[in-house]
Amino acid sequence: ASLKLPPGPTPFPIIGNLHLISTLPHRSLCSLSHKYGPIMTLYLGSLPTIVISSPEMAKQVLKTQDHMFASRPVMGDDNHILSPHKIATAEYGPYWKLMRKMFVQELLSPKKMDSFASLRAREVCAMTHSILETAIRNEKAGASGSGGSMQTVDVTKEVTYFTGNIVSTMTFGRKCYETHLGGRPFKQLLDEVVALLTGFHYKDFIPLLGWLDLHGLGRRQSELTHIFNGYFERIVDEHLSERKKMETGEGDFVDALLSLSEDESMEIKITRDHIKNIIFDIDTSGNILEWAMSELLRNPLAMKRVQEELDSVVGYNRVVIECDLPHLKYLQMAVKETLRLYPSGPLLLPHQSKKHCKIAGYEIPKNTRVLINAWAIGRDPITWEEPNVFKPERFLASKIDVKGQDFELIPFGSGRRICPGINLALCMIQLGLAKLLHCFNWSLPEGISPKNLDMSEAFGNTMTRVVHLHAIPIPRLPFHLLHPKP
Numbered sequence: 324a325s326l327k328l329p330p331g332p333t334p335f336p337i338i339g340n341l342h343l344i345s346t347l348p349h350r351s352l353c354s355l356s357h358k359y360g361p362i363m364t365l366y367l368g369s370l371p372t373i374v375i376s377s378p379e380m381a382k383q384v385l386k387t388q389d390h391m392f393a394s395r396p397v398m399g400d401d402n403h404i405l406s407p408h409k410i411a412t413a414e415y416g417p418y419w420k421l422m423r424k425m426f427v428q429e430l431l432s433p434k435k436m437d438s439f440a441s442l443r444a445r446e447v448c449a450m451t452h453s454i455l456e457t458a459i460r461n462e463k464a465g466a467s468g469s470g471g472s473m474q475t476v477d478v479t480k481e482v483t484y485f486t487g488n489i490v491s492t493m494t495f496g497r498k499c500y501e502t503h504l505g506g507r508p509f510k511q512l513l514d515e516v517v518a519l520l521t522g523f524h525y526k527d528f529i530p531l532l533g534w535l536d537l538h539g540l541g542r543r544q545s546e547l548t549h550i551f552n553g554y555f556e557r558i559v560d561e562h563l564s565e566r567k568k569m570e571t572g573e574g575d576f577v578d579a580l581l582s583l584s585e586d587e588s589m590e591i592k593i594t595r596d597h598i599k600n601i602i603f604d605i606d607t608s609g610n611i612l613e614w615a616m617s618e619l620l621r622n623p624l625a626m627k628r629v630q631e632e633l634d635s636v637v638g639y640n641r642v643v644i645e646c647d648l649p650h651l652k653y654l655q656m657a658v659k660e661t662l663r664l665y666p667s668g669p670l671l672l673p674h675q676s677k678k679h680c681k682i683a684g685y686e687i688p689k690n691t692r693v694l695i696n697a698w699a700i701g702r703d704p705i706t707w708e709e710p711n712v713f714k715p716e717r718f719l720a721s722k723i724d725v726k727g728q729d730f731e732l733i734p735f736g737s738g739r740r741i742c743p744g745i746n747l748a749l750c751m752i753q754l755g756l757a758k759l760l761h762c763f764n765w766s767l768p769e770g771i772s773p774k775n776l777d778m779s780e781a782f783g784n785t786m787t788r789v790v791h792l793h794a795i796p797i798p799r800l801p802f803h804l805l806h807p808k809p
C-alpha cells in the first residue's frame with residue numbers, strides 16, 4: 324500500500340515541483356502552504372521534502388519528535404565546502420555531539436562570553452570611529468548651512484565588519500573581514516557559502532541534470548572550496564607555530580581544537596581537516612543589524628523611541644555599554660521584531676528524519692528532508708496582527724521570545740539543533756544597534772524617502788538586502804565621547 328504522505332502539488336517527472344519555487348523559496352513555499360496546509364510534501368526533483376509552516380507542526384518536529392529530526396541531509400563530501408565535518412552539516416551522532424560541546428564550551432560559554440567583552444567593546448568603538456569621519460563632515464556641512472554635500476555611510480558594510488570581526492577573532496584570532504581571498508572580499512565569499520548551506524540547488528535535487536551545472540553552481544562550489552581550504556590551511560599552520568598561547572590561557576578556539584587533536588585518549592580522532600571545517604562559522608548577526616537599521620529608517624517614530632530610551636537609560640555623558648542592554652526594553656523589542664520579519668535562515672537549515680515516523684497522522688519515510696519555514700511562521704496572520712508591519716510595540720503585551728521556547732517565533736530554530744550562538748548574536752546586535760543610535764542621528768540619502776527605501780531580499784535563501792543600506796549620520800553625543808582617547 325502506498326504511504327500516506329502529507330498533501331502537496333502533483334510532481335512532474337524529473338523536476339518534481341521545482342518549477343513552483345521562485346528565487347525566494349521561503350515566499351513560494353509560504354504561498355503553497357496556503358493551498359496545501361501547514362505540513363506538505365513537495366518534490367524537489369525526485370526527492371520528497373516535507374515543508375512545515377505552522378507553530379504547531381514546527382513544535383512536532385523540533386520538540387515532540389526532535390530526536391527523530393535532529394540529523395541533516397548530506398550536502399557535500401569530505402573535501403567540499405559543505406563537508407559533513409562542519410557542526411551545521413554533520414549528521415546527528417557522536418562527532419556532532421563532541422564538536423557542538425567543544426564549540427559551546429570553548430567559544431560561547433558564559434565564561435568565554437565574559438572574557439571576550441573587551442573585544443566586543445573595542446570593535447563597537449572601531450565601528451563608531453569609522454562612521455565618525457563622515458558624520459563630522461556632515462555636521463560641518465549642516466552647520467555652515469551649505470546644505471548639499473551630505474555624505475552617506477555604507478551601513479551594511481560597517482555592521483557586517485563589526486559582527487564578523489568579533490566572531491572571527493574569537494574563533495581564530497584574526498579579523499578576517501578586512502581580508503580579500505582570490506581577489507574578492509571575505510564577506511562576499513562567506514555569503515555565498517551560507518547561501519549554499521541553506522539554499523536550493525537544482526544539481527542536488529536532479530542528479531541527472533548535474534552535468535549541465537545549472538547556474539554554474541558546481542563550478543562556484545569548487546572555487547569556494549579551493550579558496551577557503553587554502554585560507555584555513557594557513558590559519559591552522561599559524562596556530563601550530565604559535566602554540567605557546569594555550570599555556571597562558573589565551574588560546575582561541577583553534578588552539579583548543581589542536582589540543583583536542585593531540586589527545587590520545589579521545590575516541591573520536593580530530594584531524595586537521597576537521598579543524599579547518601569546524602572553524603567555519605555561520606554567523607549572520609550583521610544581516611539582522613542591517614535590516615533593523617533599514618526598518619528604523621523607514622519608521623522614524625520607532626527610531627525616535629529607541630533614542631529616547633537610550634537617553635533616559637544612558638544619558639549624554641557617557642557611552643552605552645553592555646550592562647545597559649537589559650534596561651533597553653524597547654531596543655530589545657525592535658531587535659525581536661527584526662528577527663520576526665527577517666530571519667536570516669528563513670527555512671532554518673535542512674533537517675532530516677532518522678527513521679520512518681508520523682506527524683499529524685501523516686507518514687514521513689526515513690531519511691526525508693524537512694524544511695521549517697520560520698519566515699512564514701513569523702508572518703502568520705493567525706498569530707501576528709498586521710504581520711508584515713514593523714511594530715516593536717507588539718511585544719509589550721506578548722511574552723513570545725526568540726530563544727526556541729515559543730514556536731511562533733523561531734529565527735534561531737529550536738531543540739537539539741538550535742543555533743548555539745543565540746546569546747552572542749543578541750548581544751552583538753543589541754550593542755551595535757544601541758551604539759549606532761546613541762552616537763548618531765540618521766537620515767536617508769537625498770531622493771530616498773522612508774516609503775521608497777528599497778527593501779528587496781537578495782536571490783537565494785538567506786535574508787540579505789539586494790542593495791547595501793546607505794544612510795547619513797550626524798553626531799548626537801559630545802565629540803570626546805565619540806572619539807575617546809585610547
Ligand code: HEM
Binds near residue numbers: 666667747
Ligand atoms: C542573528 C544571528 C544568527 C541567526 C539568525 C542564526 C540562525 C541559525 C539557524 C536558523 C540555525 C539552524 C537551526 C536549525 O537547523 O534548526 C543555526 C545554526 C547554527 N548557528 Fe546560528 N544564527 C546566528 C548567529 C550565530 C552565531 C553568532 C554563531 C556562532 C558564533 C552561530 C553558529 C551556529 C552553528 C554552529 C549552527 C549549527 C548548529 C547545529 O547544526 O548543531 N550562529 N543558526
